[in-house]
Amino acid sequence: MYRIKLPVIILNLKTYLQSTGDRAVKLAKQCEETAEKTGVEVAVAPQFTDIAPVAKAVSIPVLAQHIDPYEAGKYTGHILAEAVRDCGAVGTLLNHSERKLPLDRVEACIKRAEKAELLTVTCADTPETCKAVAALKPSLIAIEPPELIGSGIPVSKAKPEIVTEAVKGVNEVDSKIPVLCGAGITTGSDVGAALRLGTKGILLASGVVKSENPLNVLMDMANAILTSNPSD
Amino acid sequence: MYRIKLPVIILNLKTYLQSTGDRAVKLAKQCEETAEKTGVEVAVAPQFTDIAPVAKAVSIPVLAQHIDPYEAGKYTGHILAEAVRDCGAVGTLLNHSERKLPLDRVEACIKRAEKAELLTVTCADTPETCKAVAALKPSLIAIEPPELIGSGIPVSKAKPEIVTEAVKGVNEVDSKIPVLCGAGITTGSDVGAALRLGTKGILLASGVVKSENPLNVLMDMANAILTSNPSD
Amino acid sequence: MYRIKLPVIILNLKTYLQSTGDRAVKLAKQCEETAEKTGVEVAVAPQFTDIAPVAKAVSIPVLAQHIDPYEAGKYTGHILAEAVRDCGAVGTLLNHSERKLPLDRVEACIKRAEKAELLTVTCADTPETCKAVAALKPSLIAIEPPELIGSGIPVSKAKPEIVTEAVKGVNEVDSKIPVLCGAGITTGSDVGAALRLGTKGILLASGVVKSENPLNVLMDMANAILTSNPSD
Amino acid sequence: MYRIKLPVIILNLKTYLQSTGDRAVKLAKQCEETAEKTGVEVAVAPQFTDIAPVAKAVSIPVLAQHIDPYEAGKYTGHILAEAVRDCGAVGTLLNHSERKLPLDRVEACIKRAEKAELLTVTCADTPETCKAVAALKPSLIAIEPPELIGSGIPVSKAKPEIVTEAVKGVNEVDSKIPVLCGAGITTGSDVGAALRLGTKGILLASGVVKSENPLNVLMDMANAILTSNPSD
Numbered sequence: 031m032y033r034i035k036l037p038v039i040i041l042n043l044k045t046y047l048q049s050t051g052d053r054a055v056k057l058a059k060q061c062e063e064t065a066e067k068t069g070v071e072v073a074v075a076p077q078f079t080d081i082a083p084v085a086k087a088v089s090i091p092v093l094a095q096h097i098d099p100y101e102a103g104k105y106t107g108h109i110l111a112e113a114v115r116d117c118g119a120v121g122t123l124l125n126h127s128e129r130k131l132p133l134d135r136v137e138a139c140i141k142r143a144e145k146a147e148l149l150t151v152t153c154a155d156t157p158e159t160c161k162a163v164a165a166l167k168p169s170l171i172a173i174e175p176p177e178l179i180g181s182g183i184p185v186s187k188a189k190p191e192i193v194t195e196a197v198k199g200v201n202e203v204d205s206k207i208p209v210l211c212g213a214g215i216t217t218g219s220d221v222g223a224a225l226r227l228g229t230k231g232i233l234l235a236s237g238v239v240k241s242e243n244p245l246n247v248l249m250d251m252a253n254a255i256l257t258s259n260p261s262d
Numbered sequence: 263m264y265r266i267k268l269p270v271i272i273l274n275l276k277t278y279l280q281s282t283g284d285r286a287v288k289l290a291k292q293c294e295e296t297a298e299k300t301g302v303e304v305a306v307a308p309q310f311t312d313i314a315p316v317a318k319a320v321s322i323p324v325l326a327q328h329i330d331p332y333e334a335g336k337y338t339g340h341i342l343a344e345a346v347r348d349c350g351a352v353g354t355l356l357n358h359s360e361r362k363l364p365l366d367r368v369e370a371c372i373k374r375a376e377k378a379e380l381l382t383v384t385c386a387d388t389p390e391t392c393k394a395v396a397a398l399k400p401s402l403i404a405i406e407p408p409e410l411i412g413s414g415i416p417v418s419k420a421k422p423e424i425v426t427e428a429v430k431g432v433n434e435v436d437s438k439i440p441v442l443c444g445a446g447i448t449t450g451s452d453v454g455a456a457l458r459l460g461t462k463g464i465l466l467a468s469g470v471v472k473s474e475n476p477l478n479v480l481m482d483m484a485n486a487i488l489t490s491n492p493s494d
Numbered sequence: 495m496y497r498i499k500l501p502v503i504i505l506n507l508k509t510y511l512q513s514t515g516d517r518a519v520k521l522a523k524q525c526e527e528t529a530e531k532t533g534v535e536v537a538v539a540p541q542f543t544d545i546a547p548v549a550k551a552v553s554i555p556v557l558a559q560h561i562d563p564y565e566a567g568k569y570t571g572h573i574l575a576e577a578v579r580d581c582g583a584v585g586t587l588l589n590h591s592e593r594k595l596p597l598d599r600v601e602a603c604i605k606r607a608e609k610a611e612l613l614t615v616t617c618a619d620t621p622e623t624c625k626a627v628a629a630l631k632p633s634l635i636a637i638e639p640p641e642l643i644g645s646g647i648p649v650s651k652a653k654p655e656i657v658t659e660a661v662k663g664v665n666e667v668d669s670k671i672p673v674l675c676g677a678g679i680t681t682g683s684d685v686g687a688a689l690r691l692g693t694k695g696i697l698l699a700s701g702v703v704k705s706e707n708p709l710n711v712l713m714d715m716a717n718a719i720l721t722s723n724p725s726d
Numbered sequence: 727m728y729r730i731k732l733p734v735i736i737l738n739l740k741t742y743l744q745s746t747g748d749r750a751v752k753l754a755k756q757c758e759e760t761a762e763k764t765g766v767e768v769a770v771a772p773q774f775t776d777i778a779p780v781a782k783a784v785s786i787p788v789l790a791q792h793i794d795p796y797e798a799g800k801y802t803g804h805i806l807a808e809a810v811r812d813c814g815a816v817g818t819l820l821n822h823s824e825r826k827l828p829l830d831r832v833e834a835c836i837k838r839a840e841k842a843e844l845l846t847v848t849c850a851d852t853p854e855t856c857k858a859v860a861a862l863k864p865s866l867i868a869i870e871p872p873e874l875i876g877s878g879i880p881v882s883k884a885k886p887e888i889v890t891e892a893v894k895g896v897n898e899v900d901s902k903i904p905v906l907c908g909a910g911i912t913t914g915s916d917v918g919a920a921l922r923l924g925t926k927g928i929l930l931a932s933g934v935v936k937s938e939n940p941l942n943v944l945m946d947m948a949n950a951i952l953t954s955n956p957s958d
Binding site for chain 4: 506508509510511514515539541542543544545546547558559560564566567568569570571572573574576577578580581587590591592593699700
Binding site for chain 4: 125127130131132133134136137154155156158159161162163164165166167199202203
């Protein structure tokens with residue numbers, strides 16, 4: 031299974047028109063350029079239909095936005111872990127606030143992903159649910175308070191205690207699982223704040239996708255990671 | 263919007279390993295070969311991740327297996343109509359027995375598809391729900407009794423009255439919507455029976471995907487269409 | 495099965511605190527008083543927990559707000575048709591905008607209700623979905639555009655064409671199914687408008703439940719029914 | 727909030743016809759008789775429609791089988807925590823294998839229940855999900871492997887390691903939360919085995935409901951609790 035290098039920037043392309051098709055490939059190349067110039071790990075999570083072309087175009091890690099827990103078989107319209115992997119993804123987001131799963135399916139999806147050698151970035155809304163998810167042993171956990179998603183208000187600044195409690199709760203259950211900070215991050219300064227609260231990177235979307243100059247934003251964020259104290 | 267030529271064979275690739283990745287492309291090429299040799303319309307519905315490579319490899323119509331009703335925007339892990347279209351699909355299956363939708367979403371998905379110029383093959387389990395779906399104006403309707411899906415027992419033979427009632431019910435609401443026959447079809451003989459019951463083609467999956475010689479089965483089915491009376 | 499007398503006023507008590515427990519019984523008695531004084535049929539749909547006490551307290555028809563399609567058996571936390579009937583309900587709402595169902599479950603619930611001799615008031619959002627629902631043979635259909643629910647803006651005035659199209663569409667499929675008008679009705683005048691558009695009554699909630707004087711509102715609405723032309 | 731006395735027997739009445747309406751009241755009285763004769767805590771979880779009559783008929787704790795996370799308001803067909811409480815329940819089951827919830831809703835339901843002063847018995851399928859649920863601070867946790875529910879094969883005997891791992895996992899997160907043993911329990915001997923594995927009681931259904939002599943089974947189970955070592 032691919033191991034994400036920390037700290038990491040994960041760009042969720044969601045289903046914005048600005049990040050569909052050719053524009054997904056273009057954004058992925060800007061992520062790759064950022065990674066190459068700074069040495070910081072940058073991963074990208076395109077729509078299912080864009081995984082194959084994105085994975086062909088770049089050498090950075092590509093993630094799916096979701097997988098279903100089912101084995102291969104008769105499941106029309108579902109997302110097969112092996113299909114995602116075979117077209118070039120090394121992992122998947124799970125349980126995003128916009129694609130929530132029953133508790134038992136979070137576990138089933140994590141196990142399915144492991145079997146297909148896909149890493150999992152499992153999202154949760156609150157410190158308590160982050161702690162809960164830690165018991166299910168995902169590769170990484172992202173804390174994303176839904177009220178701040180797409181708001182431009184970084185959780186690392188608006189509600190830093192949510193982030194520190196999430197990190198603390200996850201550590202109590204399994205100290206080897208890194209926590210990422212999501213929701214509202216738009217600048218390098220937000221990234222620095224997120225790392226100082228104990229997270230090992232960020233999961234973001236609109237702050238880059240809807241920016242006029244995505245490469246500049248990505249470079250600003252990667253540089254914020256470089257200038258944060260790596261020994262933390 | 264692409265107009266399906268009738269009668270049609272639609273091959274749903276589901277999430278079988280035998281129809282994932284390169285094997286999806288191979289099956290799509292066999293569909294194309296069948297269409298070229300016989301002049302019968304053959305369409306293929308691969309997994310989302312395989313739409314782009316399949317659409318590049320063949321010139322027959324490609325369908326998604328599902329779309330979500332949402333406009334472009336912040337919807338992690340969802341299926342955007344425009345994304346499906348931009349990578350080469352001309353339409354989508356909807357409300358398959360393995361991917362059922364709330365009634366209001368069936369309508370919303372059909373409208374979303376129309377807006378993105380995607381045709382819709384909307385599935386239903388019973389004559390009554392086929393008739394109901396007709397009120398929502400999909401491009402085509404497929405009757406698929408779930409107990410026969412993947413059974414190798416064709417609904418056209420096991421329960422012909424289900425098929426004739428579905429055709430009758432749909433006609434009462436909107437006589438312009440063709441009805442396809444799904445569930446359990448494995449031979450050309452099954453296809454002939456389906457057409458004699460008033461359907462305009464078939465939607466099938468395992469009968470071809472899990473066959474030892476998919477091309478032979480497809481050719482057998484296309485020839486059954488050629489030898490059925492087109493004036494019916 | 496109980497046959498609703500038309501035109502009818504159906505009061506959905508939802509899960510407002512003003513219509514929970516003893517207050518559900520009180521509102522049901524005001525519905526009964528209205529029915530007794532005017533001769534107009536008034537039915538009430540309390541929460542599941544209130545069906546038994548409400549049905550004991552009044553002699554007007556009592557409806558559940560939902561049932562599940564399952565037969566009796568091992569279904570923790572679900573709504574059994576027989577349980578609803580045995581504690582005094584004569585029917586159920588289905589597919590309300592706040593409790594939407596997959597298309598095949600709308601059909602399954604209607605069949606389950608019939609088997610338990612419960613009448614069904616099946617809701618739908620649009621003229622198209624009302625027409626679709628008609629194919630599934632519910633006892634009555636209620637058109638409730640979700641954007642007007644609880645708005646105080648009656649669909650019969652804001653968008654009369656939605657109501658007339660719903661009535662027309664349902665009639666095309668099955669002219670024996672009465673259509674009720676929901677969403678935004680608060681006065682007798684709204685009720686009169688609804689009847690003139692071809693509906694056979696109303697389904698409402700907040701207009702009565704949140705009113706300062708529910709009995710007055712109910713009497714106003716029942717009188718509007720009496721003064722509308724019954725030969726229409 | 728009511729505090730369950732440990733060890734406890736919780737009888738889930740599900741939606742069996744044998745435990746609907748008058749038969750729910752009868753079974754609840756047999757639970758009460760068992761509690762009175764043995765001093766062992768016995769609680770009962772009837773269908774929503776039966777909570778009011780059951781709570782009037784007996785003085786043992788009554789639980790709902792589910793609640794929804796919503797505040798009072800416009801939620802047709804949903805289960806309001808206050809409605810459940812006002813008709814006599816002191817708590818609720820949550821996330822039963824037959825009524826699974828998204829992870830964030832498990833948390834929301836537990837918080838809603840607390841606000842309405844209802845205790846929560848939150849179910850989970852596996853040791854890992856039991857541990858996860860512990861982070862959300864329910865009153866009690868019940869481990870119920872779905873493949874054994876209703877099987878007559880007690881998890882305490884078939885897969886004792888599942889029970890001990892669930893107890894261990896929950897203890898690691900919050901040692902104050904008691905774990906109950908569910909699935910397949912039909913005799914006093916099964917109950918004894920469950921307690922020796924570290925659980926503080928049992929959650930069961932068919933073993934009593936479908937028994938020819940429910941009172942005998944309940945008394946057998948309560949006596950097994952009395953003869954187990956209370957100092958454990």
